[in-house]
Amino acid sequence: MFAESPLNVRNKRIENLFRILFLMMTILLIIPVVVILATLIAKGGSIISIDFLFTDPTNGMTAGGIFPALLGTVWIVAVALLASVPLGVAAAIYLNEYAGDNWFTRIIQLAIINLAGVPSIVHALFGVGAFVIFFGFGTSILAAGLTLAIMTLPVVIVSTRESLRAVPQAFREACWNMGATRWQTIRRVVLPNAVSGILTGVILEVSRTAGETAPIMFTGAAFFLPFLPQSVFDQTMALSLHLFVVATQVPGVPENLPFGVALVLIAMVLLMNSISIAFRMYLRGKKKW
Amino acid sequence: MSEIDSLRASMTTDFDSRNMDWYIDKIVQFLVFIAGISAIVFIIGIFAFITLEGFGFLLEDFSFREFFLSPFWEPSDEDAPEYGILALVAGTASVTGLAMIVAIPFSLGAAIFIGEFATGKLRESLKVLVELLAAIPSVVWGFIGLSIMNPLIIDLFDVPVGLNVLNAGIILGLMAAPIMTSIAEDALKAVPDRYREAAEALGATRWQVIYKTVLPAAKNGLLGAVLLGMGRGFGETMAVLMATGHAVNIPDSLFDPVRALTATIAAELGETAVGAPHYQALFTIGIFLFIITFLINLTADLIVRGIRKG
Numbered sequence: 176m177f178a179e180s181p182l183n184v185r186n187k188r189i190e191n192l193f194r195i196l197f198l199m200m201t202i203l204l205i206i207p208v209v210v211i212l213a214t215l216i217a218k219g220g221s222i223i224s225i226d227f228l229f230t231d232p233t234n235g236m237t238a239g240g241i242f243p244a245l246l247g248t249v250w251i252v253a254v255a256l257l258a259s260v261p262l263g264v265a266a267a268i269y270l271n272e273y274a275g276d277n278w279f280t281r282i283i284q285l286a287i288i289n290l291a292g293v294p295s296i297v298h299a300l301f302g303v304g305a306f307v308i309f310f311g312f313g314t315s316i317l318a319a320g321l322t323l324a325i326m327t328l329p330v331v332i333v334s335t336r337e338s339l340r341a342v343p344q345a346f347r348e349a350c351w352n353m354g355a356t357r358w359q360t361i362r363r364v365v366l367p368n369a370v371s372g373i374l375t376g377v378i379l380e381v382s383r384t385a386g387e388t389a390p391i392m393f394t395g396a397a398f399f400l401p402f403l404p405q406s407v408f409d410q411t412m413a414l415s416l417h418l419f420v421v422a423t424q425v426p427g428v429p430e431n432l433p434f435g436v437a438l439v440l441i442a443m444v445l446l447m448n449s450i451s452i453a454f455r456m457y458l459r460g461k462k463k464w
Numbered sequence: 465m466s467e468i469d470s471l472r473a474s475m476t477t478d479f480d481s482r483n484m485d486w487y488i489d490k491i492v493q494f495l496v497f498i499a500g501i502s503a504i505v506f507i508i509g510i511f512a513f514i515t516l517e518g519f520g521f522l523l524e525d526f527s528f529r530e531f532f533l534s535p536f537w538e539p540s541d542e543d544a545p546e547y548g549i550l551a552l553v554a555g556t557a558s559v560t561g562l563a564m565i566v567a568i569p570f571s572l573g574a575a576i577f578i579g580e581f582a583t584g585k586l587r588e589s590l591k592v593l594v595e596l597l598a599a600i601p602s603v604v605w606g607f608i609g610l611s612i613m614n615p616l617i618i619d620l621f622d623v624p625v626g627l628n629v630l631n632a633g634i635i636l637g638l639m640a641a642p643i644m645t646s647i648a649e650d651a652l653k654a655v656p657d658r659y660r661e662a663a664e665a666l667g668a669t670r671w672q673v674i675y676k677t678v679l680p681a682a683k684n685g686l687l688g689a690v691l692l693g694m695g696r697g698f699g700e701t702m703a704v705l706m707a708t709g710h711a712v713n714i715p716d717s718l719f720d721p722v723r724a725l726t727a728t729i730a731a732e733l734g735e736t737a738v739g740a741p742h743y744q745a746l747f748t749i750g751i752f753l754f755i756i757t758f759l760i761n762l763t764a765d766l767i768v769r770g771i772r773k774g
Contacts, residue, residue, distance in 0.1 A: 190669045190670050194671070197573045197581060200577065204645070208597050208600070262502055266496070269499055286506070288761050292761040294753050296750070297750050297753050304516060325510075358485075385601075386599075388603040389730055392734070418603050423706060440604060441600060444599055448595065
């Protein structure tokens with residue numbers, strides 16, 4: 176009675192066929208990237224050293240290290256974070272704690288999706304038009320950082336909102352019943368329970384910001400500078416743009432140099448992402464509710 | 465006044481007290497509201513500022529016919545500069561099109577495997593892997609196209625130059641695939657489990673559940689994922705700048721170099737004088753890009769929302 180009919184056998188076979196087909200597709204998606212990473216390491220690994228990270232480029236960028244580019248990326252990321260984290264967290268608080276489910280909220284959400292979807296080069300044009308020219312910041316760390324802040328704002332908003340949403344509604348209700356105002360509830364109950372989730376989003380934003388090239392090309396990053404930036408109104412070199420420059424603009428670069436720069440950049444970005452993912456998993460394991 | 469009365473009086477004032485906390489609450493509410501609408505302000509701001517910078521061109525040198533129908537992009541010709549984006553549109557379209565052919569089957573397949581077949585540890589690690597793939601910066605992809613794919617294509621197909629539609633299309637496809645995979649996987653996850661359980665209770669195999677129940681229910685979400693992936697490919701700048709060969713050309717074959725809209729702005733903005741017709745023409749391309757991606761995102765949003773309502 177429970178023996179498998181021919182139809183059962185056939186269906187099982189079809190199922191296995193598709194399982195294997197889709198597994199192959201997943202693997203084929205991953206293999207090229209593994210090969211690419213291996214090539215990067217094989218060709219660029221030889222140049223990576225402490226010296227490479229902490230000395231200036233020399234001989235018209237065909238030798239030496241990448242220190243000014245590394246430092247410039249840190250500057251730009253810092254400015255972008257200072258601008259976008261407070262704004263993004265506040266926006267997420269509004270969306271999750273105050274906004275109702277109506278057309279106005281939908282328009283805000285649509286704007287956020289679009290902010291994330293607008294091409295990076297259009298963000299660059301906006302940065303040039305608004306920060307460099309209109310607000311008169313010139314090509315500077317400030318202009319580049321703000322351009323990236325607006326571009327990565329959706330990352331902060333979306334991840335913060337996720338972690339706010341994960342705080343159970345009962346926590347808020349308990350707090351309101353004690354006579355606390357909305358803000359007191361958010362500050363004392365909601366945010367402390369969501370702060371680590373927000374942090375994972377911020378780490379993710381650091382990774383996004385560090386890797387972007389197009390938006391900073393015309394707003395604050397320079398091909399080469401003989402000095403380090405002194406303030407946010409100075410231009411700076413940046414790691415992502417440095418890769419573009421040594422790969423395409425400078426003649427006579429030894430082969431392992433651009434591979435080394437690419438390796439540092441990708442290692443930085445993947446490290447940030449891995450930290451963010453590990454942190455998220457740790458938090459999920461720790462959840463008390 | 466009796467004790468009860470005074471107590472009652474104090475209670476009513478308590479409930480009605482507009483003390484410090486009340487004002488702080490209102491101020492914060494106002495501030496987060498401002499932050500909440502900032503995304504709208506920025507979207508309008510982006511459109512306003514790029515229009516402002518490109519306005520002079522739109523008023524004077526812009527001709528609808530020339531801009532959209534001429535294949536000649538020769539802005540630095542001193543006698544008769546021509547601003548036709550047809551070849552650039554063809555470049556963007558060919559590269560994005562090839563990227564979608566590469567990315568759509570693989571990312572939907574991977575999404576189905578991760579979302580429906582894989583379980584436990586395998587599923588978690590695949591998800592993490594896809595997330596990491598999506599994080600690789602576009603300039604690194606461009607560099608890969610330039611330094612790894614380029615010699616590979618020259619060797620394999622015996623062509624003189626490996627920077628062409630094929631190179632950029634594959635690079636862009638690899639870039640867009642992880643993003644499409646994770647959005648598509650979200651769309652599959654949005655299908656309620658009770659659908660699957662109902663189908664399984666009727667004796668359906670896993671594949672039958674997926675094919676007959678999950679995919680039809682997730683249809684719109686998957687379409688949205690494809691559109692968002694396309695928007696991403698369309699707007700990609702650094703990778704196409706480095707891998708396409710950057711020649712203004714309407715491609716005949718996969719091995720023709722092309723130039724994309726985004727890459728044109730990236731390559732030329734630095735060489736132009738602020739306010740010059742060429743500079744303003746680049747901003748006009750920006751307006752065009754903005755409008756197209758806006759429409760793609762809007763469509764994706766409407767399609768995905770449609771399913772939630774219905």
